[in-house]
Amino acid sequence: xxxxxxxxxxxxxxxxxxxxxxxxxxxxxxxxxxxxxxxxxxxxxxxxxxxxxxxxxxxxxxxxxxxxxxxxxxxxxxxxxxxxxxxxxxxxxxxxxxxxxxxxxxxxxxxxxxxxxxxxxxxxxxxxxxxxxxxxxxxxxxxxxxxxxxxxxxxxxxxxxxxxxxxxxxxxxxxxxxxxxxxxxxxxxxxxxxxxxxxxxxxxxxxxxxxxxxxxxxxxxxxxxxxxxxxxxxxxxxxxxxxxxxxxxxxxxxxxxxxxxxxx
Ligand SMILES: Nc1ncnc2c1ncn2[C@@H]1O[C@H](COP(=O)(O)OP(=O)(O)OP(=O)(O)O)[C@@H](O)[C@H]1O
Ligand SMILES: [Mg+2]
Numbered sequence: 320x321x322x323x324x325x326x327x328x329x330x331x332x333x334x335x336x337x338x339x340x341x342x343x344x345x346x347x348x349x350x351x352x353x354x355x356x357x358x359x360x361x362x363x364x365x366x367x368x369x370x371x372x373x374x375x376x377x378x379x380x381x382x383x384x385x386x387x388x389x390x391x392x393x394x395x396x397x398x399x400x401x402x403x404x405x406x407x408x409x410x411x412x413x414x415x416x417x418x419x420x421x422x423x424x425x426x427x428x429x430x431x432x433x434x435x436x437x438x439x440x441x442x443x444x445x446x447x448x449x450x451x452x453x454x455x456x457x458x459x460x461x462x463x464x465x466x467x468x469x470x471x472x473x474x475x476x477x478x479x480x481x482x483x484x485x486x487x488x489x490x491x492x493x494x495x496x497x498x499x500x501x502x503x504x505x506x507x508x509x510x511x512x513x514x515x516x517x518x519x520x521x522x523x524x525x526x527x528x529x530x531x532x533x534x535x536x537x538x539x540x541x542x543x544x545x546x547x548x549x550x551x552x553x554x555x556x557x558x559x560x561x562x563x564x565x566x567x568x569x570x571x572x573x574x575x576x577x578x579x580x581x582x583x
Contacts, residue, residue, distance in 0.1 A: 322381075324345055325344070326377055328363075342543065343380070344367065344544060352536060352537055353520070353534065354523065354535055355530070359567075362542050368492050372398070402489040403490045404489075404490075405494060408474045412476055416464070418476065425483045425484070446461060449479060450476075457476065471502030486519065489520070491510065493525060495507055495525075528560050532560065
């Protein structure tokens with residue numbers, strides 16, 4: 320489904336600030352894999368997602384998605400194939416537009432858009448159905464500005480919009496990190512629900528080890544721009560936070576002390 324072969328990315332090459340963010344990274348996702356990604360600050364997690372999304376060009380290596388070589392495909396073309404949710408709830412939705420306008424954009428994504436904004440009765444009914452799944456009461460607020468929603472409501476809406484067109488790959492970069500624990504749990508539950516319902520393939524970066532163990536069928540740990548370990552299936556199910564922490568510590572040493580890794 321997603322295949323990265325020897326992908327490299329160095330920032331500020333040839334300067335004192337040179338940083339090798341990804342070093343010959345190899346990763347192969349099978350269709351339906353829900354992979355949680357952990358690793359310390361600067362390990363290259365966000366860079367990995369950004370490379371897949373085409374935000375930065377590869378310095379070397381190859382990226383394939385669903386059998387297609389997308390290494391040189393520009394970001395806007397890859398966007399049609401991907402769903403993305405970021406840490407910042409402000410990204411991914413248009414705050415000065417109504418909920419229904421945002422949903423119209425997401426529903427019409429990839430289809431021919433007319434210049435007129437007209438949203439039909441049928442469309443409105445469909446948006447309400449889609450919003451009901453979130454159980455946040457947003458179905459009664461179709462003409463509320465998205466900017467007035469709470470961070471959690473907005474993040475849930477972003478998630479809904481990112482998955483409406485069943486993307487080939489869903490990229491989640493600490494998408495619950497800016498939310499309070501209860502709201503974060505709701506958005507995570509919805510994430511899990513959508514991924515399972517549509518059998519999506521997903522990469523979810525998290526600093527929360529417990530979430531990384533609870534969700535998904537596979538877990539990878541990154542360190543210094545590479546995949547340090549990759550555990551799936553039964554072996555992942557049997558992993559404990561303690562065991563994970565131990566592997567993390569032996570890989571990172573003292574770096575963990577300064578890390579914002581959450582254990583609960
Ligand atoms: N646009 C950029 N320009 C320069 N350096 C960058 C850029 N993006 C990332 N880096 C560097 O690449 C390395 C990997 O960064 P990345 O953001 O991928 O880490 P991360 O694993 O997501 O960390 P965090 O847990 O803090 O989000 C870091 O050293 C970072 O400073
Ligand atoms: Mg990051």
